[in-house]
Amino acid sequence: AQKVTQAQTEISVVEKEDVTLDCVYETRDTTYYLFWYKQPPSGELVFLIRRNSFDEQNEISGRYSWNFQKSTSSFNFTITASQVVDSAVYFCALRTGANSKLTFGKGITLSVRP
Protein backbone atom coordinates (compact mmCIF):
# COMPACT_ATOMS: atom_id res chain seq x y z
CA ALA A 1 0.00 0.00 0.00
CA GLN A 2 1.09 3.55 -0.63
CA LYS A 3 0.99 6.36 1.86
CA VAL A 4 1.93 10.02 1.86
CA THR A 5 2.35 11.94 5.10
CA GLN A 6 2.43 15.70 5.31
CA ALA A 7 2.90 16.25 9.02
CA GLN A 8 2.61 20.03 8.81
CA THR A 9 -0.98 21.19 8.47
CA GLU A 10 -0.71 24.97 8.45
CA ILE A 11 2.27 27.26 7.99
CA SER A 12 2.19 31.03 8.21
CA VAL A 13 5.13 33.17 7.13
CA VAL A 14 5.82 36.78 6.37
CA GLU A 15 6.51 37.72 2.80
CA LYS A 16 10.12 37.18 1.68
CA GLU A 17 10.75 34.43 4.22
CA ASP A 18 11.87 31.03 2.98
CA VAL A 19 9.55 28.12 3.76
CA THR A 20 9.98 24.36 3.45
CA LEU A 21 7.07 21.97 3.10
CA ASP A 22 7.77 18.42 4.23
CA CYS A 23 6.61 15.19 2.61
CA VAL A 24 7.31 11.61 3.66
CA TYR A 25 6.13 8.70 1.55
CA GLU A 26 5.79 4.94 1.94
CA THR A 27 5.80 2.36 -0.81
CA ARG A 28 7.23 -1.10 -1.39
CA ASP A 29 7.59 -0.51 -5.09
CA THR A 30 11.04 0.22 -6.43
CA THR A 31 9.66 2.31 -9.29
CA TYR A 32 7.54 5.24 -8.26
CA TYR A 33 6.88 8.89 -9.01
CA LEU A 34 6.48 11.80 -6.64
CA PHE A 35 4.57 14.97 -7.33
CA TRP A 36 3.81 18.33 -5.77
CA TYR A 37 0.57 20.11 -6.59
CA LYS A 38 -0.63 23.55 -5.54
CA GLN A 39 -4.31 24.25 -4.89
CA PRO A 40 -5.15 27.98 -4.77
CA PRO A 41 -8.52 29.18 -3.45
CA SER A 42 -10.06 28.68 -6.90
CA GLY A 43 -9.82 24.93 -6.29
CA GLU A 44 -7.88 23.80 -9.34
CA LEU A 45 -4.88 21.60 -8.58
CA VAL A 46 -1.85 22.96 -10.38
CA PHE A 47 1.01 20.58 -11.19
CA LEU A 48 4.39 21.82 -9.92
CA ILE A 49 6.90 19.00 -10.30
CA ARG A 50 7.37 15.26 -10.85
CA ARG A 51 10.38 13.20 -9.79
CA ASN A 52 11.14 9.57 -10.62
CA SER A 53 12.41 7.14 -8.00
CA PHE A 54 15.57 6.53 -10.00
CA ASP A 55 16.44 10.22 -10.28
CA GLU A 56 17.51 11.75 -6.99
CA GLN A 57 18.90 14.87 -8.55
CA ASN A 58 17.49 17.84 -6.75
CA GLU A 59 16.06 20.67 -8.73
CA ILE A 60 15.75 24.40 -8.55
CA SER A 61 13.24 26.30 -10.63
CA GLY A 62 13.12 29.99 -9.94
CA ARG A 63 12.03 30.43 -6.32
CA TYR A 64 11.10 26.75 -5.99
CA SER A 65 13.45 23.92 -5.08
CA TRP A 66 12.93 20.26 -4.26
CA ASN A 67 14.96 17.90 -2.10
CA PHE A 68 14.38 14.21 -2.85
CA GLN A 69 16.08 11.74 -0.49
CA LYS A 70 15.32 8.04 -0.90
CA SER A 71 17.24 7.18 2.25
CA THR A 72 14.67 9.02 4.36
CA SER A 73 11.72 8.61 1.94
CA SER A 74 11.31 12.35 1.82
CA PHE A 75 10.47 14.77 -0.95
CA ASN A 76 10.53 18.27 0.50
CA PHE A 77 9.64 21.48 -1.28
CA THR A 78 11.14 24.89 -0.52
CA ILE A 79 9.88 28.28 -1.59
CA THR A 80 12.52 30.99 -1.39
CA ALA A 81 11.51 34.59 -0.78
CA SER A 82 7.85 33.73 -0.41
CA GLN A 83 5.17 35.97 -1.88
CA VAL A 84 1.52 36.52 -1.02
CA VAL A 85 0.53 34.74 -4.25
CA ASP A 86 2.16 31.58 -2.91
CA SER A 87 -0.68 31.28 -0.40
CA ALA A 88 -2.42 28.01 -1.20
CA VAL A 89 -2.73 24.40 -0.11
CA TYR A 90 0.19 22.27 -1.24
CA PHE A 91 -0.18 18.54 -1.81
CA CYS A 92 2.48 15.92 -2.13
CA ALA A 93 1.44 12.83 -4.10
CA LEU A 94 2.81 9.39 -4.94
CA ARG A 95 2.25 7.09 -7.86
CA THR A 96 3.79 3.64 -8.18
CA GLY A 97 5.10 2.14 -11.37
CA ALA A 98 2.31 -0.35 -11.92
CA ASN A 99 -0.48 1.86 -10.73
CA SER A 100 -2.10 4.75 -12.46
CA LYS A 101 -3.68 6.56 -9.53
CA LEU A 102 -2.15 9.25 -7.35
CA THR A 103 -2.14 8.92 -3.59
CA PHE A 104 -2.22 12.36 -2.00
CA GLY A 105 -1.21 13.60 1.39
CA LYS A 106 -3.60 15.72 3.42
CA GLY A 107 -2.04 18.95 2.25
CA ILE A 108 -0.33 21.89 3.90
CA THR A 109 -2.06 25.26 4.03
CA LEU A 110 0.51 27.97 3.44
CA SER A 111 -0.37 31.55 4.30
CA VAL A 112 2.04 34.28 3.28
CA ARG A 113 1.34 37.58 5.01
CA PRO A 114 2.42 40.92 3.55
Place this chain on the structure above:
Amino acid sequence: DTGVSQDPRHKITKRGQNVTFRCDPISEHNRLYWYRQTLGQGPEFLTYFQNEAQLEKSRLLSDRFSAERPKGSFSTLEIQRTEQGDSAMYLCASSLAQSTDVAGELFFGEGSRLTVL
Protein backbone atom coordinates in the same frame (compact mmCIF):
# COMPACT_ATOMS: atom_id res chain seq x y z
CA ASP B 1 -9.66 27.39 -22.98
CA THR B 2 -7.80 24.13 -23.49
CA GLY B 3 -7.75 22.90 -19.90
CA VAL B 4 -9.97 20.38 -18.13
CA SER B 5 -13.47 21.74 -17.66
CA GLN B 6 -16.12 20.56 -15.25
CA ASP B 7 -19.81 21.31 -15.04
CA PRO B 8 -21.57 22.36 -12.93
CA ARG B 9 -19.13 24.10 -10.63
CA HIS B 10 -21.58 24.02 -7.76
CA LYS B 11 -24.57 21.81 -7.07
CA ILE B 12 -26.89 21.93 -4.08
CA THR B 13 -29.36 19.09 -3.81
CA LYS B 14 -31.63 17.44 -1.32
CA ARG B 15 -30.86 14.06 0.13
CA GLY B 16 -32.20 11.28 -2.06
CA GLN B 17 -31.92 13.17 -5.34
CA ASN B 18 -29.68 12.10 -8.21
CA VAL B 19 -26.91 14.34 -9.51
CA THR B 20 -24.66 14.15 -12.54
CA PHE B 21 -21.34 15.86 -13.15
CA ARG B 22 -19.65 16.25 -16.49
CA CYS B 23 -15.95 16.47 -17.28
CA ASP B 24 -14.35 17.50 -20.55
CA PRO B 25 -10.66 16.54 -20.55
CA ILE B 26 -7.84 18.07 -22.54
CA SER B 27 -8.61 16.93 -26.06
CA GLU B 28 -5.63 14.70 -26.82
CA HIS B 29 -5.56 13.05 -23.38
CA ASN B 30 -6.47 9.39 -23.32
CA ARG B 31 -6.79 8.97 -19.56
CA LEU B 32 -9.48 10.52 -17.40
CA TYR B 33 -9.70 10.33 -13.62
CA TRP B 34 -12.28 11.17 -10.98
CA TYR B 35 -11.25 12.13 -7.47
CA ARG B 36 -13.21 13.25 -4.43
CA GLN B 37 -11.95 15.82 -1.97
CA THR B 38 -13.53 16.60 1.37
CA LEU B 39 -12.71 19.59 3.52
CA GLY B 40 -9.21 19.49 4.93
CA GLN B 41 -8.24 16.34 3.08
CA GLY B 42 -6.31 15.50 -0.02
CA PRO B 43 -8.06 14.20 -3.12
CA GLU B 44 -9.05 10.54 -3.00
CA PHE B 45 -9.08 8.40 -6.12
CA LEU B 46 -12.46 7.17 -7.32
CA THR B 47 -11.99 5.76 -10.80
CA TYR B 48 -10.18 6.17 -14.08
CA PHE B 49 -10.65 5.49 -17.77
CA GLN B 50 -8.26 4.83 -20.57
CA ASN B 51 -10.15 5.92 -23.65
CA GLU B 52 -13.66 4.51 -23.08
CA ALA B 53 -12.60 1.61 -20.84
CA GLN B 54 -13.02 1.99 -17.09
CA LEU B 55 -9.86 0.33 -15.80
CA GLU B 56 -10.02 0.80 -12.06
CA LYS B 57 -12.59 1.67 -9.43
CA SER B 58 -11.90 2.50 -5.81
CA ARG B 59 -13.76 0.88 -2.96
CA LEU B 60 -14.98 4.41 -2.25
CA LEU B 61 -17.14 4.13 -5.34
CA SER B 62 -20.29 2.57 -3.92
CA ASP B 63 -23.03 1.13 -6.12
CA ARG B 64 -24.77 4.50 -5.99
CA PHE B 65 -21.94 5.96 -8.06
CA SER B 66 -21.51 5.34 -11.76
CA ALA B 67 -19.06 6.83 -14.19
CA GLU B 68 -19.03 6.64 -17.95
CA ARG B 69 -16.87 7.79 -20.81
CA PRO B 70 -18.87 6.55 -23.77
CA LYS B 71 -16.81 7.84 -26.66
CA GLY B 72 -13.50 8.18 -24.96
CA SER B 73 -13.85 11.95 -24.72
CA PHE B 74 -16.02 13.55 -22.01
CA SER B 75 -17.06 11.68 -18.90
CA THR B 76 -20.01 11.79 -16.53
CA LEU B 77 -20.16 10.88 -12.87
CA GLU B 78 -23.62 10.16 -11.53
CA ILE B 79 -24.55 9.81 -7.90
CA GLN B 80 -27.92 8.24 -7.20
CA ARG B 81 -29.92 8.70 -4.00
CA THR B 82 -27.46 11.23 -2.63
CA GLU B 83 -26.56 11.22 1.05
CA GLN B 84 -25.15 14.01 3.19
CA GLY B 85 -21.84 12.14 3.27
CA ASP B 86 -21.54 12.62 -0.47
CA SER B 87 -20.97 16.36 0.05
CA ALA B 88 -17.52 17.02 -1.35
CA MET B 89 -15.59 18.48 -4.24
CA TYR B 90 -15.50 16.11 -7.21
CA LEU B 91 -12.36 16.63 -9.23
CA CYS B 92 -11.70 15.44 -12.74
CA ALA B 93 -8.22 15.10 -14.21
CA SER B 94 -6.78 13.95 -17.49
CA SER B 95 -3.41 12.80 -18.72
CA LEU B 96 -1.67 11.54 -21.80
CA ALA B 97 -0.35 8.10 -20.97
CA GLN B 98 2.08 6.64 -23.46
CA SER B 99 3.16 3.04 -23.47
CA THR B 100 6.68 3.92 -22.44
CA ASP B 101 5.72 6.25 -19.65
CA VAL B 102 2.94 5.41 -17.27
CA ALA B 103 3.35 8.50 -15.19
CA GLY B 104 2.23 11.42 -17.29
CA GLU B 105 1.27 14.21 -14.98
CA LEU B 106 -2.39 14.78 -14.26
CA PHE B 107 -4.07 18.03 -15.20
CA PHE B 108 -7.01 18.85 -12.98
CA GLY B 109 -10.19 20.79 -13.52
CA GLU B 110 -11.55 23.26 -10.99
CA GLY B 111 -13.94 20.70 -9.57
CA SER B 112 -17.65 20.37 -8.98
CA ARG B 113 -18.70 21.14 -5.43
CA LEU B 114 -21.65 19.09 -4.21
CA THR B 115 -23.69 20.03 -1.16
CA VAL B 116 -26.34 17.58 -0.05
CA LEU B 117 -28.88 19.04 2.35
